[in-house]
Amino acid sequence: MSRSVDVAVVGGGVLGLATARAVLLAHPEASVAVLEKEDRWGAHQSGNNSNVIHSGLYYAPGSSKARFARQGGELMIRYCQEHGVPVRRTGKIVVATSTEQLPRLAALHERGRANGVTAQRLSAREIAELEPHVAGVAALSVAETALTDFGAVCAAMAAELGGLGAELRTGAPVLSLTPDGPRTLLRTPAEDYRARVFVNCAGLHSDVLARRAGARPAVRIMPFRGEYAELLGAARGLVRNPVYPVPDPALPFLGVHVTPMLDGSVHVGPNAVPALARQGYRRRDVDPRLVGELLRDPALRGLARRHWRSGATELARSLIHPLFVRDVRKLVPEVRSADLRRHGSGVRAQAVTRSGELVDDFAISSGAGGIHVLNAPSPAATSSLLIGSRIAAEVLDRLELPDRAAGLRSTEPE
Ligand SMILES: Cc1cc2nc3c(=O)[nH]c(=O)nc-3n(C[C@H](O)[C@H](O)[C@H](O)COP(=O)(O)OP(=O)(O)OC[C@H]3O[C@@H](n4cnc5c(N)ncnc54)[C@H](O)[C@@H]3O)c2cc1C
Incomplete structure (x- = not known):
């Protein structure tokens, strides 16, 4: 019919x-x-993401992401309030954990200004006042960020x-x-x-x-799995609001962050590892047809050439728990290995051009x-x-x- x-x-x-x-x-x-x-x-x-209503801080000025995130975020907050969907404006901080990251933090601050996002620069002392268990040499505090349940x-x-x-x-x-x-x-x-x-x-x-x-x-879609962990027990009290690292400007991912969710759980992640199936939520999910297609596709070779170093780091961090813990501890030094448990994943649909560039916008x-x-x-x-x-x-x-x-x-x- x-x-x-x-x-x-x-x-x-x-x-x-x-x-x-x-x-x-x-x-x-x-x-x-x-x-x-x-x-x-x-x-x-x-239904499998970080549930963050972003402020528009990160995106290239003039891009659709920059233009749509700021106003779209406000619309989304209002939509949630009017339709009984949980939402809370928490704000967040983006933390530089070493002096080498300071130029990137400053560039991010500039980006935010160009996108109409007000971010306040914090000193190490001000970070300690806001988030006593977070370590950083400087940070940006953004008030507009909110949490919901998409x-x-x-x-x-x-x-x-x-x-x-x-x-x-x-x-x-x-x-x-x-x-x-x-x-x-x-x-x-x-x-x-x-x-x-x-x-x-x-x-x-x-x-x-x-x-x-x-x-x-x-373009073709490359699935990138984002794996999450959660903080257990008293470690949940180590952060009050979302804490983000300074992102790598070469990648369209924000880096592993620590997010206290609306239901009281605290999520750590997501990382970004290539998935071998479009719905590859688990490492063992392998679609031989997709793998065959990818191996024949020059886009994958281009992508590997450009990003092999960060790809290898992400993969290692995914497979070797102590490496994951080490990175989390850069932001929140008191987190111990036993405080973290795997907590599901989401898979990003990321477009890649024929020459292997990750499409940013x-x-x-x-x-x-x-x-x-x-x-x-x-x-x-x-x-x-x-x-x-x-x-x-x-x-x-x-x-x-x-x-x-x-x-x-x-x-x-x-
Ligand atoms: C790990 C992770 C973290 C993220 N964090 C955030 C965040 O904090 N904030 C934010 O703003 N964004 C975030 N995102 C991005 C956000 O989740 C996506 O941008 C958004 O969900 C895209 O929505 P969509 O409707 O395009 O895709 P989807 O939600 O994937 O919907 C596509 C739908 O199409 C269906 N479909 C596919 N093929 C067919 C077919 N042949 N017939 C019928 N149906 C079909 C699928 O089943 C699916 O339900 C994150 C994403 C991931 C993966």
Whole structure:
């Protein structure tokens, strides 16, 4: 059986849900289906991340990440408050643990200023006042950072979408996308959808979906696992608010940080190790087909050439517990090996160009019949309401439907 809809969104993570919501808020008469292959919303990146609403400190000035994180974060905080999703503005500190890191800390401070984020420079004494168990020679304190639960955000959005009349399907993997006159036919095991426009928000599978739709994406998705540990017992009291290291500017990852979560647990991580399966949450998850593809792909050789040193360090830290503990102790010296226990992982969908460069910014491309979200790493969950409304504007344009939320969007970043 095939159903006709105006819009089919593939992927029920926070971006797919936010996009469907924005379309329906702007044009309530539109018929919108959200198709998710798993049996629940936010099953992958959106439900397995650090749950931090970022301030916009880190990102290259002028980039989409910089423009969308700041305002998107404020929108997300308001969304959580209005929809009963736990949220707390905690602030955070980014700590330089050696004098060699001071120039990078200063550059980060400058970046924050350019992005409109107010960060306060702290001396070692001021760090000790704020976080008595954290060691550092200097730090930046950022007030805007907040914590939430993006899994709960997805659940709230799905509930809202139900009320807005969306057709919500879990357990509905999209198997193929083929042109069908002016529409696209999306096949799922139970039902087919004939959509005027489709939006590919398939995260770790977005490049696969793009190719299935006949597009030739300029990037491929490399899965990077982020492994977490948690602090046990009294060690949980060693930090009050999120504590971050100074990130390596060559990598789009923020480094292993210590985050007291809203439920009282304290997470340490995530690291960033290449995964050998798109949903490779465990080291033993190996997809021989993906491994074969990667080995044949010049992008991987380019990536290895550029980042072998940091890749080897990350891998060693993942495999050798004392190395992980050593790095955590640089930030919080009192943490002992026995205070840490493994605590799950998430897998990032990181786009890599054909020459092996890690794509730093968000990447969304338009193709025949649809829109493909090809790179939406952190802070895309933070920025999801804004990204969703941007994609919705293009969807409505393609449908030639008036965008009744355009007035709201005029205050958003260009
Ligand atoms: C370890 C880690 C830490 C992070 N920390 C933060 C943070 O603190 N703050 C922040 O802002 N961001 C963070 N991020 C990034 C954030 O989680 C992502 O940017 C965001 O969740 C992306 O959402 P998405 O909807 O694009 O992807 P996803 O949530 O991965 O959703 C994609 C969905 O598509 C579905 N799908 C795939 N193929 C098909 C198909 N064929 N048919 C139907 N459905 C399909 C998948 O099942 C999945 O549910 C982190 C990510 C990770 C992994």
